Amino acid sequence: MTPNVAVNGYIDQAAELLELRPGVGEILKINEREVGVQLPLRRDDGSLTVVQGYRVQHNGVRGPFKGGLRFHARADLNQSRAFASLMTWKAALLDLPFGGAHGSLLIDPSDFSTAELEALTRQYALAISHIVGPDRDVPAPDLNTDARVMSWFLDAYSSRHGYAPGVVTGKPVSLGGIPGRDAATGRGVVHVLSAAARRWNIDLSAQRVAIQGFGAVGSWVARELDARGVRVVAVSDAGGAVLNERGLAVPALVRAAEAGYSVADAGVAYERIAPAELLTLDCDVLVPAATGEAITALNADLVRASVIVEGAHHPVTPQADRILADRGVRVVPDIVANGGGLIGSYVEWAQNLHQYPWDEQRFLAELRIRLVGAFGQVAEFSEQHGCSYRQAAYAVAVERVTDALRLRGRI
Numbered sequence: 001m002t003p004n005v006a007v008n009g010y011i012d013q014a015a016e017l018l019e020l021r022p023g024v025g026e027i028l029k030i031n032e033r034e035v036g037v038q039l040p041l042r043r044d045d046g047s048l049t050v051v052q053g054y055r056v057q058h059n060g061v062r063g064p065f066k067g068g069l070r071f072h073a074r075a076d077l078n079q080s081r082a083f084a085s086l087m088t089w090k091a092a093l094l095d096l097p098f099g100g101a102h103g104s105l106l107i108d109p110s111d112f113s114t115a116e117l118e119a120l121t122r123q124y125a126l127a128i129s130h131i132v133g134p135d136r137d138v139p140a141p142d143l144n145t146d147a148r149v150m151s152w153f154l155d156a157y158s159s160r161h162g163y164a165p166g167v168v169t170g171k172p173v174s175l176g177g178i179p180g181r182d183a184a185t186g187r188g189v190v191h192v193l194s195a196a197a198r199r200w201n202i203d204l205s206a207q208r209v210a211i212q213g214f215g216a217v218g219s220w221v222a223r224e225l226d227a228r229g230v231r232v233v234a235v236s237d238a239g240g241a242v243l244n245e246r247g248l249a250v251p252a253l254v255r256a257a258e259a260g261y262s263v264a265d266a267g268v269a270y271e272r273i274a275p276a277e278l279l280t281l282d283c284d285v286l287v288p289a290a291t292g293e294a295i296t297a298l299n300a301d302l303v304r305a306s307v308i309v310e311g312a313h314h315p316v317t318p319q320a321d322r323i324l325a326d327r328g329v330r331v332v333p334d335i336v337a338n339g340g341g342l343i344g345s346y347v348e349w350a351q352n353l354h355q356y357p358w359d360e361q362r363f364l365a366e367l368r369i370r371l372v373g374a375f376g377q378v379a380e381f382s383e384q385h386g387c388s389y390r391q392a393a394y395a396v397a398v399e400r401v402t403d404a405l406r407l408r409g410r411i
Ligand SMILES: NC(=O)c1ccc[n+]([C@@H]2O[C@H](COP(=O)([O-])OP(=O)(O)OC[C@H]3O[C@@H](n4cnc5c(N)ncnc54)[C@H](O)[C@@H]3O)[C@@H](O)[C@H]2O)c1
Pocket: 185, 212, 213, 214, 215, 216, 217, 218, 236, 237, 238, 239, 275, 276, 289, 290, 291, 292, 311, 312, 313, 338, 339, 341
């Protein structure tokens, strides 16, 4: 099942829970705009090539579109459709004034020089400059894109439209980015896990946590848990996985990852396990923070954690979701759990619009308040309607977007 089909299935469930009138569910699934661009590039060796790019804008009734831009050879339009829709629901759930968007350039960035990537980014920015802007659509880094790519995008856009730092987020701090953004998603996952533990009367300090993925999200989940004295017993990355029942020395693993090593080669005497094994370890809390569709119908029966907090996008397939629900495993869905990055984008965009910088402490407070608030709303809806947290999260979000559509007279 593609992520797009999965997200549309969740919208159908929300429409049913909210008893929306026929036809509304279909309107919630369509994209307002899908733009394809073909970018000719003269390569460093003088040869010519053409690169395909997309920008998908899902639903903008609650604010400008917002969403990632990725460079990936296997990125496609369907993937962008799913991520754009997911972003609409995440923004609505967190009550941020954005709609969802997503874009991609279909390249393997390792095949291109820095100068070629810069030229492509600038061309892409100009090719879609009529549909982006601080009050239209605000791209952000995603897979294989970063603050440098956002700076090129900002510069190309500004050359045509004037100074507009709010056209992208995820910028360097000196160009209007915010300190603390890198850590926001991982820290946010831990705020949500803490709120869940409080609600379910779980003593977090007694839990054993396993984290799949040790990148921007997973490593910050580990750091934040470690700082709170919670035992991280296993972590993995694409190169391997390590386990220690007594708890891993997170700072040593972070140092190894920052130096470019796998956690499995960190030089610490831990038991090595296969990365796939981490998902079915004997632990209390599992944080999938690497790839989509990590937990499927094939391994959901084997998961031994009693709580899963989705750090990655769509790490649990709908079939796996049903198996886990039947087994009583609690799943905190991605649209609330990994919303910290989007809150960071919102704060960056807001400070760019006002030209009034936020300090890190103010941002961190906003992060906690919004995530804990959204988690509470999801939990209440779930308890009132006897539905899963995922169904509740989508229902709360769908209700907000539907309200905006109704008030604007569109439905
Ligand atoms: N960075 C953010 O702010 C953010 C926000 C929301 C959601 N997400 C999602 O979270 C996930 C992780 O994002 P990130 O920014 O940390 O990416 P990243 O590229 O920084 O890190 C990914 C990590 O996963 C590891 N990995 C890859 N395949 C693996 C496998 N099969 N088994 C174990 N580990 C594996 C990589 O080695 C790396 O450690 C993605 O799904 C992303 O879309 C990220």
